[in-house]
Amino acid sequence: MADKADEKKITPRSQDFAAWYNEVVLRAELADYSPVRGCIVFRPQGFAIWENIQAELDRRIKRTGAQNAYFPLFIPESFIRKEATHVEGFSPELAVVTHGGGKQLEEPLVVRPTSETIINYMFAQWIKSYRDLPLMVNQWCNVVRWEMRTRVFLRTTEFLWQEGHTAHATREEAEQETLAILELYRDFCESYLAIPLVWGRKSAAERFAGAVETYSIEGLMGDGRALQCGTSHFLGQNFARAFEIRYLDQNNQLQYVWQTSWGVSTRLLGALVMVHGDDQGLRLPPTVAPTQAVIVPIWRKAEERKPVVDACREVYQNLCQVGVRVRVDEREGVTPGFKFNEWEMRGVPLRIEIGPRDIAAKVATLVRRDQTGPQGKLASPLERLAQSVTELLEDIQQSLYRQAKAAMDQATTEPQSFEELRAQMEGEGGGGFANVYWCGQPSCEEKIREETKASCRAIPLNQDVPQGPCIVCGQPAQERAFFAKAY
RNA sequence: CGGGGCGUGGCGCAGCCUGGUAGCGCACACGCUUGGGGUGCGUGUGGUCGCCGGUUCAAAUCCGGCCGCCCCGACCA
Numbered sequence: 001m002a003d004k005a006d007e008k009k010i011t012p013r014s015q016d017f018a019a020w021y022n023e024v025v026l027r028a029e030l031a032d033y034s035p036v037r038g039c040i041v042f043r044p045q046g047f048a049i050w051e052n053i054q055a056e057l058d059r060r061i062k063r064t065g066a067q068n069a070y071f072p073l074f075i076p077e078s079f080i081r082k083e084a085t086h087v088e089g090f091s092p093e094l095a096v097v098t099h100g101g102g103k104q105l106e107e108p109l110v111v112r113p114t115s116e117t118i119i120n121y122m123f124a125q126w127i128k129s130y131r132d133l134p135l136m137v138n139q140w141c142n143v144v145r146w147e148m149r150t151r152v153f154l155r156t157t158e159f160l161w162q163e164g165h166t167a168h169a170t171r172e173e174a175e176q177e178t179l180a181i182l183e184l185y186r187d188f189c190e191s192y193l194a195i196p197l198v199w200g201r202k203s204a205a206e207r208f209a210g211a212v213e214t215y216s217i218e219g220l221m222g223d224g225r226a227l228q229c230g231t232s233h234f235l236g237q238n239f240a241r242a243f244e245i246r247y248l249d250q251n252n253q254l255q256y257v258w259q260t261s262w263g264v265s266t267r268l269l270g271a272l273v274m275v276h277g278d279d280q281g282l283r284l285p286p287t288v289a290p291t292q293a294v295i296v297p298i299w300r301k302a303e304e305r306k307p308v309v310d311a312c313r314e315v316y317q318n319l320c321q322v323g324v325r326v327r328v329d330e331r332e333g334v335t336p337g338f339k340f341n342e343w344e345m346r347g348v349p350l351r352i353e354i355g356p357r358d359i360a361a362k363v364a365t366l367v368r369r370d371q372t373g374p375q376g377k378l379a380s381p382l383e384r385l386a387q388s389v390t391e392l393l394e395d396i397q398q399s400l401y402r403q404a405k406a407a408m409d410q411a412t413t414e415p416q417s418f419e420e421l422r423a424q425m426e427g428e429g430g431g432g433f434a435n436v437y438w439c440g441q442p443s444c445e446e447k448i449r450e451e452t453k454a455s456c457r458a459i460p461l462n463q464d465v466p467q468g469p470c471i472v473c474g475q476p477a478q479e480r481a482f483f484a485k486a487y
Numbered sequence: 488c489g490g491g492g493c494g495u496g497g498c499g500c501a502g503c504c505u506g507g508u509a510g511c512g513c514a515c516a517c518g519c520u521u522g523g524g525g526u527g528c529g530u531g532u533g534g535u536c537g538c539c540g541g542u543u544c545a546a547a548u549c550c551g552g553c554c555g556c557c558c559c560g561a562c563c564a
Contacts, residue, residue, distance in 0.1 A: 008513085008525050009525090037556095086564095089564055090564085092562080092563080093563075113564095114564085145563090145564095147562090147563060148561090148562055148563065149562080149563080155563080202564085206564075207564070208564040209564050210564085211564080214564070228564090231564075233564085296523095298522070298523050299522075300521090300522060300523090332522095333521095334522090334525090335521070335522050335524085335525075335526060336522060336523060336524075337522080337523085337524035337525055337526085338522095338524085338525050338526090339524095339525090340523095340524050340525080341524070341525050342525085344524095353523065355522095355523055356523095357523075358523090365523080
């Protein structure tokens, strides 16, 4: 009997995080494996989350003045080679098409790993004058990177993302844009996805191939490892020079443009699972949840069925009217208990139970996904249910953020010595963010990576901290940086 | 590419040592039952046992070869 119950449960998160993660993704029906190695299928439950992310992010991006466009999937191989660092960074992971229409192609076509080259090729033709600037485009698309080792959502051969590309007249303006997008991503992740972050500049070793500076937002997953959740790059004039993107300024002088690029991907789905999920499955913040509330009718005798179902449908209508994404689970032949577990696995933030007892008392029983046990359960009068639900969803959003923030804060330390850092990162259970003084030398960063497996995740901006000794070499350091084991 | 492991209904596995009608749990279909935390019972669908060859009257099982997948390492803006 115990075995049978266990069979329906997933591997506990604390027992084997990787197994837990895979089981949640599969059982919540977010994604499935495909016949092609490293490629996944986004199932309706997972894709609906991505669509919500897209919709909200798209609004926010457009508010900055960027416009959506679409560039080709195929890029002439020679384009990738035009920017030296870029080609070095991407060559090993390119998928290349050599044949088409039954014939070998004159020039192989690269399946885009990112679209800097082809977009900038077009930019060069569109930009003539300072009056054409700034030029800001965004595209939602798929990209392909032939990774050696893949993980669902976190690193897949093909993934979906949004990539923004901008060109500006001045360095200052481009730098400002880079940071504005970083802030846009930060706010989006924290407020919309309820994922707390650290953020800042990347070290040279972690920088995007072809960028002058890379900035990122970094989340901390449930197992103590960091996940890069979005990047914003200041490209300087690297691509402008490679692709001859020049404009005439007010003084009739030819100038190279200054550029940025930035993106977030379907990796965010992985972050949602790993930040919020628990042993019951997924837990979704209400803002991004495709279904925010599910109504489960409960009845025993045949004559109880109609009043219960009628009450459920009425509540459904009322909630729809106030904009709650709600559904009624009227399936027969499965018990309420089964439904409870299933919707919990899928991460629905709020469950509304309506049975004969509730109807008699003129209430509905509300059960919040973010709290287990009796404290997550409350009776709410039917007459002001819509308001209660709306308020509860808001509260659940805050609560999920607070829980994640508390976990991140608890896992964030300020080790004073290299030994302390090493001890923190050691073993499977080791991890978290280590906020340390670092002199900025690549050799010290490399030593940390070699000996602790932790890499530099972000160097916070506008630091106002006293000088201290580099945690590796002891030389005076002006800055602190976050190190962590990363996905 | 190096080290380790595994290929048997959709999923997880047993059977292989000692050759003889391919089995269990879950899932799925139907019926009754049940229903406020994964209800129980019954009936049923579904597999050329990764591929090729060999030994044998007979191969999931023994032998040889090949292929694929997973884990660890190397690698990864």
